[in-house]
Amino acid sequence: MGIAGFFSIIRPANSVVAGLAAVVAYLIATGTLVPGVILLMTVVTLITAAGNVINDYFDAKIDAINRPERPIPSGTVSRNAALLYAGILFLLGILFAGFTSPLCLAIAVFNAILLVAYAAHLKSTPFFGNAAVSYLAASIFLFGGALAGGNRLLDMLPVATIAFLAMLARELLKDAEDIDGDRAGGADTLPIRIGVRKTALLAFIFTVAAVAASMLPYFWWGEWYLVGIALVDIVILVAAFRALGCTDPTRLKAAGSTSLLKIGMFASLVVFTLSAVYL
Structure with missing residues (x-):
């Protein structure tokens, strides 16, 4: 195992883009930016990264066929290490969400639970698994609105x-x-x-x-x-x-x-x- 494996398993580009999308969502909702968006970006990046790791943990057998180059099937990250890593990332994301707003915290907790449920069960459920992932992507924009308040969330x-x-x-x-x-x-x-x-x-x-x-x-x-x-x-x-x-x-x-x-x-x-x- 190496640092490179733990870096690549979080899909850093996708995770950071998700965080940036939350910043964009806040900008769309309010027309301005505040220092708090850095915290929001951190929350979304961590939760997204944790979701990527937990997905690879449960998909190890499938990835051995479809994506053998990924960290777990390639042997650069063990399954047990990936599970612990995902848990730490989830906890950090929820912890930081506690410093944003109640709406953001609620979305963060719900999304963390849904990400685990998706990886463990929903992925193998026709269509509903796809809908869950699609909601998670769309919820990034809800994060941005939630930081600005309930009315902005509707926007x-x-x-x-x-x-x-x-x-x-x-x-x-x-x-x-x-x-x-x-x-x-x-x-x-x-x-x-x-x-x-x-x-x-x-x-x-x-x-x-x-x-x-x-x-x-x-x-x-x-x-x-x-x-x-x-x-x-x-x-x-x-x-x-x-x-x-x-x-x-x-x-x-x-x-x-x-x-x-x-x-x-x-x-x-x-x-x-x-x-x-x-x-």
Whole structure:
């Protein structure tokens, strides 16, 4: 075991981006930033990192087939060490959340419980596991609103809806890519039940819904926002469209839809940030 393994298992890029997204959410909700957003970013980064670690702990057998390069199957981090590591990260995240606001603390505790439940049980529950992950992604925006107060939390619901729908589409496609390993590990995912083609169609429908929801902020950010988000919408629509017609995991992976969707979601954060600051 080495430090590199403990660093990579938290998916540092994804965890930090999640923290930054919470800062963006606060900026969207209030139009300004306060020192407290650093604390909020820390909470979200730690909770996200803990979720990544606990997911790898429970997915060790599946990852040995689908992601053998990951820290646990590659032997750079043991399962027991990963479990302890996840527990420490969760506790730190909740501890820091106690210094933000009651709403943030409630979301942090709920998300920590949901992350463990997802990794242990919900991941193998068709669709509901995907919905849980999508909520967790969307809740990052709720964190930002919660720090600003209850009314601001409601203001974040449209943005959270966009994130939920786009993430749900990506999660479904990721499960379709991982059919072989999931089946070998005994998981019961939606793509295993309905096949890759129907899963890709369902993901496309959710992507279209996300694009439709992305039009809502136009009413307070105006035409320049519409121009920026339209470019992002094209990216995620192309990503989902490329998955249509794929009949097996190999072809779906070759299509690169999940990677392109991820790029589109990161780009949407840039659009939201610029819109909040300048529009």
